[in-house]
Amino acid sequence: MTQSPTLSRRSSSAPVLRKSKQRGADARAGYTFLLPWLLGFIALTVGPMISSLYLSFTNYNLFDPPKWIGLDNYTTLFQDERFLQSVGVTVGYVVFGTPLKLAAALAVAMLLNSKRKGQGFYRSAFYAPSLIGASVSIAIVWKAMFGDAGPVDQGLSFFGINLGGWVGNPSMTMPMFILLTVWQFGAPMVIFLAGLKQIPADLYEAASMDGAGPVRKFFNITWPMLSPVIFFNLLMETIHAFQIFASAYIISNGEGGPAGSTLFYTLYLYLRGFSDFRMGYASAMAWLLVIVVGIITLIFFRTSKSWVHYSGDAK
Amino acid sequence: MTTMATPTQPKTGSGIAAPAPDYNPKSESAGAKRAKSIIFHAVALALTAVVLYPALWMLASSFKPNAEIGGANTSLWSNNFSFDNFVTAMDGIGGVSTLQFFTNSLVLAIGAVVGTVLSASVSAYAFARIKFPGRSVFFGMMIATLLLPFHVVIIPQYIVFQQLGLVDTYIPLLIGKFLAADAFFVFLMVQFMRNLPAELDEAARIDGAGHVRIFTSIMLPLMKPALISTSIFSFIWSWNDFLGPLLYLNTPEKYPLPLALRLFVDQTQSSDYGAMIAMSVLALLPVLVFFLVFQRYIVEGVSTQGLKG
Numbered sequence: 001m002t003q004s005p006t007l008s009r010r011s012s013s014a015p016v017l018r019k020s021k022q023r024g025a026d027a028r029a030g031y032t033f034l035l036p037w038l039l040g041f042i043a044l045t046v047g048p049m050i051s052s053l054y055l056s057f058t059n060y061n062l063f064d065p066p067k068w069i070g071l072d073n074y075t076t077l078f079q080d081e082r083f084l085q086s087v088g089v090t091v092g093y094v095v096f097g098t099p100l101k102l103a104a105a106l107a108v109a110m111l112l113n114s115k116r117k118g119q120g121f122y123r124s125a126f127y128a129p130s131l132i133g134a135s136v137s138i139a140i141v142w143k144a145m146f147g148d149a150g151p152v153d154q155g156l157s158f159f160g161i162n163l164g165g166w167v168g169n170p171s172m173t174m175p176m177f178i179l180l181t182v183w184q185f186g187a188p189m190v191i192f193l194a195g196l197k198q199i200p201a202d203l204y205e206a207a208s209m210d211g212a213g214p215v216r217k218f219f220n221i222t223w224p225m226l227s228p229v230i231f232f233n234l235l236m237e238t239i240h241a242f243q244i245f246a247s248a249y250i251i252s253n254g255e256g257g258p259a260g261s262t263l264f265y266t267l268y269l270y271l272r273g274f275s276d277f278r279m280g281y282a283s284a285m286a287w288l289l290v291i292v293v294g295i296i297t298l299i300f301f302r303t304s305k306s307w308v309h310y311s312g313d314a315k
Numbered sequence: 316m317t318t319m320a321t322p323t324q325p326k327t328g329s330g331i332a333a334p335a336p337d338y339n340p341k342s343e344s345a346g347a348k349r350a351k352s353i354i355f356h357a358v359a360l361a362l363t364a365v366v367l368y369p370a371l372w373m374l375a376s377s378f379k380p381n382a383e384i385g386g387a388n389t390s391l392w393s394n395n396f397s398f399d400n401f402v403t404a405m406d407g408i409g410g411v412s413t414l415q416f417f418t419n420s421l422v423l424a425i426g427a428v429v430g431t432v433l434s435a436s437v438s439a440y441a442f443a444r445i446k447f448p449g450r451s452v453f454f455g456m457m458i459a460t461l462l463l464p465f466h467v468v469i470i471p472q473y474i475v476f477q478q479l480g481l482v483d484t485y486i487p488l489l490i491g492k493f494l495a496a497d498a499f500f501v502f503l504m505v506q507f508m509r510n511l512p513a514e515l516d517e518a519a520r521i522d523g524a525g526h527v528r529i530f531t532s533i534m535l536p537l538m539k540p541a542l543i544s545t546s547i548f549s550f551i552w553s554w555n556d557f558l559g560p561l562l563y564l565n566t567p568e569k570y571p572l573p574l575a576l577r578l579f580v581d582q583t584q585s586s587d588y589g590a591m592i593a594m595s596v597l598a599l600l601p602v603l604v605f606f607l608v609f610q611r612y613i614v615e616g617v618s619t620q621g622l623k624g
Contacts, residue, residue: 023446026445026446026447027447027448029441029445029447029525029526030441030445030446030447030450031441031447032441033437033438033440033441033445033526033530034438034441034442034447034453035437036433036434036437036438036493036494036495037434037438037441037453037457037494037495037501038453039494040434040491040494040495040496041453041456041457041460043494044468044472044490044491044494044496045460045463045468045496047471048467048468048469048470048471048472048475049467049468049471051471051474052467052468052470052471055470055471062474062477108362111355111358111359112359114355116352116355116356118356118359120611122359122362122363123614124606124610124614125363125366125367126362126363126366127610127613127614127617128366128367128370128606129366129369129370130623131551131602131606131613132370132555132599132602132603134555135555135557135573135598135599135602136555136557136572136573136576136577136595136598137373137573137576137595137596137598137599138369138595138599140576140580140591140592140595141369141370141372141373141592141595142369144376144384144588144591144592145369145372151372183366183369186366187617187622187623190614190617190618191617191618191621193618194618194619232621235462236621236623239462239464240623242464243464243465243466245557245558246555246557246558246573249557249561249577250577250580253580253581266466269466270558273469273470273473274473274562279470279474282470283467283470283471285466286464286466286467286469286470287467289464289466289467290463290464290467293462293463293464297462
């Protein structure tokens, strides 16, 4: 909020009456301009959230009126083996996929953070998968490439590695999905790159003078200076990862197989809600997801104080 | 926008005491520099090959006969390149031509762009430039929706649209775009507008311009970069969207490409891999063209505004 001194002087010398009139006009204009968002917020977010909370305490199949059953949906969930499996699948994906993706993104960003020819080309080439990665087309390609006895399998067996297939092998579907998300490291990489460019070069020069090696430079300069960007990427990618859907749906033919190994949370929610028409049950699942994501966000923000440094914090 | 290059001091004249002649990390021999550059490009090119391989594989396979796509053949090259797969893919599925699916996708994507640009820019103007009671509370709520998993709203939304008889129309897919439901774009534009000097609208106000005037003739022209980023991303996201159409559309004539693609997969299974992959290529074509044309905008947009893509 930077206001030039001349402006504030002008407004303070204005008559009080005009000022309050202006304020009323501003309020009216503000709400008018905000109208599209306000309508959307109420009709498409707040309203649905409240009714979804209500539905989560009911049995509702879209055809008969909802029947209040209290906490039954929630208690049933924790005895539902497929639900527990979907939690396991999703947590595994988030816990292994997201850090790997971010590590790849950071490593490549550091590689590209130099003045060299072709930088722009590499940046674009590495970013491209992020733009198409969640599409149905790429899911189909992945399924074909990682098909049992498909090109990836064949390529690996050339090196004497035999994994017993990917798509049809329950113990290999998760690595396959993790590879799919790591492949999209370009989006966080570009953000890291922008962050790296902001770190003053003299910090590294001074460290070199003091005889610091690359490892010390990384932990004492790069990591703390980059921590706000790391935090942002970590939060966004984690929340994003919880919501994987299209690729899971396509690769598993909408069933979450083999042996439930690709039954991601949102896929199970979709199946419960829109194939079985158990809208109340699916709503309970949706609310659990909101709560979990909320808790994770809170934990991230709480713990961030100890490792995220904003410039001007402590200098 | 906020990325401002910090001026680096000239290397030679910066020292208070001249550096010891035997220690100067900057003066590498020309040979060492060359070697470093070669290593950099070797690593970066190898990585490019790995990262782009799936896309190249898709492209190459779309021109190959079926027998050469699945099994042992990992090579991108074939001696039997042909357009047969594309001919089959253009035939479409379920009596609907692929051209129709294309048109449907285009209608949805253009609708999404128009809706998002209009509603997000207007709402962002309110957040960024007008003072009114409750503004910061609403702003906080908007930011919160950025983190909200949207699965929590899809069930009630579906029920409402179903009761209004709007399932199997494009309205449920487009209405949110016209109501600035993608908080992300609103946020992006707010950030952009806040960086424009306040003197601009103050001066216009003194001259008697109202908010509508200020918005349309001062803000909008200046916001071009943000509007372009928003248009590109809302187009691509809408083009790739799968869950929305999956929920709301059930007549194949109305399907956009991703849904048509799923139908294609369901019906052909692995019997016609070639056509399936050719159709995947067609479905990605506009996104790839967009990317090639606007790649600078897209990549810069991501780095300054934290878009995900």
